[in-house]
Amino acid sequence: MDSSMDNTDSPNTINILSRRNFLSLTLTLLYGTHNYLYANDKNTHQKSQHISESSANLPFKQGIKCGFLPITDHLLIIASTFFSHPKYYFVPIKFSQWADLAEALRAGAIDMAFVLAPIGMELRAQNVPIKLLLNSHTNGSSLNVRIDSDVRNPAELHNKKIAVPSRFSSQYFLLDRILHKHGLDLHQIQTIDMSPPEMQAALYNRVIDAFIVAEPFGVIANQRNIAKTLLYSKDVYPNHTCCNIVVRDNLLEDSIVAAIAQSMQQAKEVLEQNIQHAIKLQSSIMGQNPLAIQKVIQNNLVSYQNLLPNKVALQEFKEFIIREKLSKNLAHLDIGSYLFDMQPYMNSDIKINS
Structure with missing residues (x-):
């Protein structure tokens, strides 16, 4: 979108x-x-x-x-x-x-x-x-980075390319909340709209540095050793819509x-x-x-x-x-x-x- x-x-x-x-x-x-x-x-x-x-x-x-x-x-x-x-x-x-x-x-x-x-x-x-x-x-979403990424927490996402399902998504809203909690904002990253099924390949091919998405795409990317999860949305905003x-x-x-x-x-x-x-x-x-x-x-x-x-x-x-x-x-x-x-x-x- x-x-x-x-x-x-x-x-x-x-x-x-x-x-x-x-x-x-x-x-x-x-x-x-x-x-x-x-x-x-x-x-x-x-x-x-x-x-x-x-x-x-x-x-x-x-x-x-x-x-x-x-x-x-x-x-x-x-x-x-x-x-x-x-x-x-x-x-x-x-x-x-x-x-x-x-x-x-x-x-x-x-x-x-x-x-x-x-x-x-x-x-x-x-x-x-x-x-x-x-x-x-x-709940139900997660923020993920490449399996070999040096990023250990959201504060290190400055200038990174992060895929979201849509600007009109709860994930974009949650990303804003996560970044603010770690001293950043949406203007300090590069946001890319991307359909959830495409995110794993984009991460693997280094088109993006991270993605925030609904499960099971984060879990699947972890199982395939493509990504590691930085955090789950339930831990950022419990019981979020x-x-x-x-x-x-x-x-x-x-x-x-x-x-x-x-x-x-x-x-x-x-x-x-x-x-x-x-x-x-x-x-x-x-x-x-x-x-x-x-x-x-x-x-x-x-x-x-x-x-x-x-x-x-x-x-x-x-x-x-x-x-x-x-x-x-x-x-x-x-x-x-x-x-x-x-x-x-x-x-x-x-x-x-x-």
Whole structure:
């Protein structure tokens, strides 16, 4: 994602619109026709375990397309296995870059998403019709340098090239916090926007000196002897907000929200109580390294305990983005109107009527 999302008057608007149309058309063709395929090909259904099995006897359900990245912050995507609704089924759609996920959400090519909190806020500020339902996690990131780096602590990152997933990321916010704690600021390093899967290769090839990213990419880079971890985000800002689950306004029906809440809570219980089952479920959806996932969960590098959004944390993101002059839109965002009250749906017995 660019350092600014204010691209309304950009000369690239035509390209952006074309990209939106392409994303919308592609995802519609891939998943919008699934009802027909699903009704006529039982083998396809058996192979597509990530689509909720509850739709087996109701082939003409409508798919709810949910975007996510292959990071442990988004492990609640296994909720697709538990999602149950008489009229809808859950379709996980994996992205490798935040910019593509954000554009798909903006264009209406996906219906909901696991999204970086600042990106969701910016989209809402640009009048994209979405609401924030839940946190997808707290904690979950790490700052890493090359395995042979002389850097031993963040104070030695002066003038270093550091990759972040996006300027509109909790990682960029956390990096600012880390640097200030060690006598530096963002203007004393070189920041490079980079998709998480590209960071290891960039570090190995000395394109960058460090990266801050969601797990399991830090753990995987350590396992491959490419990187060593300087610190974990949980030790810098315990229980910090990072990614949220947002849904387009047209899906904010009581029964749909209840189904989402129930499936997310079931996924949360599996992640907390049955790690091996969670690893098996994510392998067919996210496809991440099982050993890396196991280490992240067992070492409590990420938490799924509190899924209710933190308004204070969102305000911190808003103030940071405005201070860094990354957005002209967020100053006008009413965070309260962006939040959907999920309290009544959590651990409730709300019936999902047909």
